[in-house]
Amino acid sequence: MKYFFTLVIAILFFSAVSAQKLNIQFTLEKAIQQSVKTDKPILLIVSVPHMNAPLTSNGTKINFSSAIDDAEITEAINENFIAYKTIMSDTSIRSIMSKSAINSFPAYIFLRSNKEVFFKDYGNSTSKQRYLYMIENALKALKEKPISELEREYLANKSDNQLLKNLIDAKKKLGQNDNAELIEDYVKSLKIEDFNNYQTVLYILEAGPYTDGNAFKFAHTNRKIIDSIYRREPFAKRSAFNNFIINNTMSDAIKAKNLIKAQSAASFTRGTWTNDYMKGAKAYDTQMMRYYLAVKDTARYLQTATYHYDNYYMRIGADSIKKIEASDLKAMEKRGLPASLSQNIVLKDKMDSLMKAKGTNVITRSVVAVGPTSSSYANELNNAAYKFYETGTKNINHLTKAMIWSRRSIELNPISGYYDTLAHILYRLEYYEEAIKNQQLAIEKSKAENRDVKHLQEELKKMKARQI
Structure with a gap:
């Protein structure tokens, strides 16, 4: 009798543990097959390669624990999604990562069975509610029209600007900001007076038009509106659409190996530093070095880089550099960048992050972001x-x-x-x-x-x- 009782307890314990375990597929291909078979979307969980928990300045380990491992969250994921857990270097997800502009980890990318992204989120948190909210939002997003369907609708009726706008808006919502070609089509049906409308011009800029394209030129026909946008809009928004413009133009230049287009992107980058000639010149060089490296013009890259780093980095003493970096940090904060940019988003040389919410319950959120530091x-x-x-x-x-x-x-x-x-x-x-x-x-x-x-x-x- 005692043996039977022990066996029942063991079975119940095993069942409870099994119910709380995340059902993970071994490959993306297997996850896709299961998605098709079960008609469930895919949750792609992407983390950085294994690293030990880093330390804060006072020697305390950063908390990388996550409520996503909670039994309730696990059950919700298993019920609604096919999970595939991997690391950022996984080559099978490279195209998904690139198209979705993922650069913060851990990343949670929600896919349809055709690998189309319909929702994404990132970061660890000890708050269970944060993940329940993420799942709820993902399921809502799943019910919206897929981007592929919006593309088909537009291509079937390219004269309908509302269909084009629906497509651009859907892509922007997912952080897909490669909309330069689409915004070129969008402006074709606009009237001259439309470019005197603040919201229309702002919409064009937010799509990241090519600096040598018609959309960019038309948007700049009314200088007063452009000046007003750069004066009134928050720094974070202005910085974002400037980066979309630069990246879309440079990416197209690299694809076509178009030196003149690359120079156009670099010139625009320099122009964003209106009150600082030196930083503008540095930014120009940085973009051109990016181009030379991408098109494998090694000779020009080495020549430009030698001048650039000797001129802008090696002529300054260590003490002066520390003062410049402190000044840059203050300037970034004044421009309205979130405090977490310097404290919580960790880039290349630190790779750790911590955010604590105020209140009686301490919530820890950790993020690893991959990207260049600015200062x-x-x-x-x-x-x-x-x-x-x-x-x-x-x-x-x-x-x-x-x-x-x-x-x-x-x-x-x-x-x-x-x-x-x-x-x-x-x-x-x-x-x-x-x-x-x-x-x-x-x-x-x-x-x-x-x-x-x-x-x-x-x-x-x-x-x-x-x-x-």
């Missing part, structure tokens, strides 16, 4: 040095330049990733012992930063064996 001289110099290394150049002058930039980045901020960059450059220069020494330093720093050191250790083995 980190050390990060810029490190990235420039590593890009020189990545070009494969063996030119001693270029490698020496990269080594100097790398050493300066370490002087400004001695973190593990920067020592790793220096080690690889020294290895390429055939300073093998010094390379090994710096790679060992990278490992020591990484351990102190509470990061995974496996990759760094593998690189060290290759250096010792002369196999890089």
Whole structure:
């Protein structure tokens, strides 16, 4: 009898545990097959590769726990979605990530069975309600017309601007801001007087028109409205549509290998710094370097980058750089950027984040965001040095330049990733012992930063064996 009772308890316990386990598919293909079979949408959960919980300045571990593992949330996901859990480097999701403009993690991407995104969210939270709200919003979004259907409706009747507007609006809602071609079509049916309407001009700018296209030109015919938009709209909105304009134009320039179009995008970028000539010039160079790298014009890239980093980064002392960065941070806050930009969104060299809500219940939300920092001289110099290394150049002058930039980045901020960059450059220069020494330093720093050191250790083995 005792055995039977124990067995019943064990079965009940196993059933309870099983009911709380997230049903995860092993591949995206399997998830799609299950989605078609069950008529359930897919929830793609994308995180960064494994890393240990980083520490705050006072030595406290960042809380990466998540209420998404709660039994109620798990049950809701299993009931409504087919789940596929993976990491950001998974090549099977690359096109989805690119089209959805995902750069914050963990990301929750909701897909139809044809891989079309219909909702997305990101970030860890210890609040169960936050995930229930996410699921509720995703299910509401599922009932809306798919973008593919909106595209078919528009293509069947291209003279109907309302259908085109519906399509643009739906894409914008999902964070798909590659609408330059669509906005070109949109302005074709507008009248001259329409460009004297504030909301119409704003709508065109928010679509990210090509800087050399008709939509951009027509939107700028009434200078008073343009000036009013840039004066009245919040900084975050202005910055966003400027970036859409720049990225759409540059992406099209790269696709077509159109140097003149790339220069147009770079010139617009420079113009956004109306009151700061130096930052405008830096921004121009940055965009052109982006173009040269993308079209594999290595010679022009190396030439432009050498001037750019020597002129704008190496002529300034470490103390002056710290003052500039502090000043830039204050300026960003004055422009209306959220406080979390500098405190909670973590970029490349930190990779951790923490947000605490006020009140008796403390809610922790952690986010990992991937993207360039705007004011980190050390990060810029490190990235420039590593890009020189990545070009494969063996030119001693270029490698020496990269080594100097790398050493300066370490002087400004001695973190593990920067020592790793220096080690690889020294290895390429055939300073093998010094390379090994710096790679060992990278490992020591990484351990102190509470990061995974496996990759760094593998690189060290290759250096010792002369196999890089």
